[in-house]
Amino acid sequence: MQINSVQFLLFFAVVFFLYYICQKSAARQNIVLLVASYTFYAFADVRMLPLLAGITIAFFVLGLLIEKYEDKKAADYLLVLGLILGVGILLYYKYTNFFLQGFASLLRALGFGVYIRLFSIVMPLGISFFVFRLLSYLIEIHRGTIAASRNIVTFASFVAFFPCMVSGPIDRPNVFLPQLEKARTFSRALATDGMRQVLWGLFKKVAIADTLYKYLDFSGQGATIIVSAIILTFQIYADFSGYSDMAIGLGKILGIKVARNFRYPFFAMNIADFWRRWHISLTSWATDYIYTPLSFSVRKLGVFGSSLSIIITFLVIGLWHGASMSNVVYGFYHGLLFVPLLLSGSFSAVKEIRLSRIGLPVPGDFVKIVVTFLLVAFGMMIFNSESPQAFWGTLANIPINFFEVNFPNGIGTAVLLISALTVFEWIQRDKEYALEVSGIHSRVVRWALYSLILFLLFALGGTPTPYVYQVF
Amino acid sequence: MDKEIILENLTGIFSEVLNDGSIVINEESSPADVVGWTSLTNMALITAIENKFKVRFKLKDMMSIQKVGDIVRVLTKYLNAD
Numbered sequence: 001m002q003i004n005s006v007q008f009l010l011f012f013a014v015v016f017f018l019y020y021i022c023q024k025s026a027a028r029q030n031i032v033l034l035v036a037s038y039t040f041y042a043f044a045d046v047r048m049l050p051l052l053a054g055i056t057i058a059f060f061v062l063g064l065l066i067e068k069y070e071d072k073k074a075a076d077y078l079l080v081l082g083l084i085l086g087v088g089i090l091l092y093y094k095y096t097n098f099f100l101q102g103f104a105s106l107l108r109a110l111g112f113g114v115y116i117r118l119f120s121i122v123m124p125l126g127i128s129f130f131v132f133r134l135l136s137y138l139i140e141i142h143r144g145t146i147a148a149s150r151n152i153v154t155f156a157s158f159v160a161f162f163p164c165m166v167s168g169p170i171d172r173p174n175v176f177l178p179q180l181e182k183a184r185t186f187s188r189a190l191a192t193d194g195m196r197q198v199l200w201g202l203f204k205k206v207a208i209a210d211t212l213y214k215y216l217d218f219s220g221q222g223a224t225i226i227v228s229a230i231i232l233t234f235q236i237y238a239d240f241s242g243y244s245d246m247a248i249g250l251g252k253i254l255g256i257k258v259a260r261n262f263r264y265p266f267f268a269m270n271i272a273d274f275w276r277r278w279h280i281s282l283t284s285w286a287t288d289y290i291y292t293p294l295s296f297s298v299r300k301l302g303v304f305g306s307s308l309s310i311i312i313t314f315l316v317i318g319l320w321h322g323a324s325m326s327n328v329v330y331g332f333y334h335g336l337l338f339v340p341l342l343l344s345g346s347f348s349a350v351k352e353i354r355l356s357r358i359g360l361p362v363p364g365d366f367v368k369i370v371v372t373f374l375l376v377a378f379g380m381m382i383f384n385s386e387s388p389q390a391f392w393g394t395l396a397n398i399p400i401n402f403f404e405v406n407f408p409n410g411i412g413t414a415v416l417l418i419s420a421l422t423v424f425e426w427i428q429r430d431k432e433y434a435l436e437v438s439g440i441h442s443r444v445v446r447w448a449l450y451s452l453i454l455f456l457l458f459a460l461g462g463t464p465t466p467y468v469y470q471v472f
Numbered sequence: 473m474d475k476e477i478i479l480e481n482l483t484g485i486f487s488e489v490l491n492d493g494s495i496v497i498n499e500e501s502s503p504a505d506v507v508g509w510t511s512l513t514n515m516a517l518i519t520a521i522e523n524k525f526k527v528r529f530k531l532k533d534m535m536s537i538q539k540v541g542d543i544v545r546v547l548t549k550y551l552n553a554d
Contacts, residue, residue: 296531305515
């Protein structure tokens, strides 16, 4: 059941009705949420439901035990057990064949004639997202920042919260669980805001991402590839941030604050700034649970230790996106881009864009924004390639007939959509999402805007494509 | 070692690591109001503090540090344990 389908709309309407019938009782609301989330999951693949339920129960028990043993050694062992369990499940379902293939290639390179039979493993939907939620839960209990949940229904609702199940955001227990412990009464203002954000997310997915998808062509030569890389970058952004907006909006309709996942990433002035704006819930997760402990353990090595930690962190982020060498190279590439920032000390510096008198970035900052975008677009080409070899092949085709931009059906619509999105986001960059127009007092103007978005959504919406991040 | 001496030493360390002789800190100072105290320099500060006071922080200690007062608290815990 796709989140942008009529089937989902009907499903959500039923959930909404039942959820607010029980608005005086947090416990009953959570039962509705859990049943809805497991039903949603069963629609995708009912065979994987026991795995989701099983790992949820295991982490619930581990959480209670870690809290019970607090500062004792047993708590450390239990945490390690939880980490092995979570990472082990992730490795098994996502990476078994990848590592087997890598191992076989290594043996062949050493002169051994080996043949490895790969396993037929079905990857559970959203596994990368719910396992990361579970891991952060145990780590936070061990760090003493949260208390273990005493209610399995509440905990399971957090792990499987259906709007965020397929593509995140990766919510943190310290923010999410307290919300589930209180009854959520219907708020018209919050629900209106949520619906507006769902509309915006739907528009980005259906009208922008699915339309741009048709223009992608990496089989050509010259500047056609560069233009395709730019379109690809916007396509992935519209797709993924569109999903996130829908998930956050649905959360608001249910009275739940879901973690923000994007903050206008294409206005970033360096790569560190970009990652503070792109897939925020993943990068903040990786910062807290991979980069910080790693860099802490090698702190004596100074900047070298920090560089090593950031590269390892991005290798994990790359691999998190999928079991392929392209993702390893993608992660390594982004990790490397951080090194000059670490050496220059501008790694954590948060700088506002300086504006000229006409309200646009001053030339220096504009150049930084463009350069950062091009570095990101280059990375997206790696991310999108089937293999590093295929990427090098595409790259080698760029100098051939460089000035021949060849798109048989033209790229007018793509250019128009990208330009309109960029201008609209620039104007609205201080808002949580670009269609946040509650500040416009005239109801006529607001509804004219919603109508235009709806019209474009139906006019441009054609062949639906699966969400890019759904496969993670 | 009492709080005042710890704070005095910390001021020296902050000045040296952040390369700013005019730094003034108190227990309420946090990365939000100390220029240059970022997630990266934090690691350099922790290392310098460990060397100066001859203690070895745990990851848990570092994660609990949100302001200078937290550093004082963690240091007091270690120094009093000796």
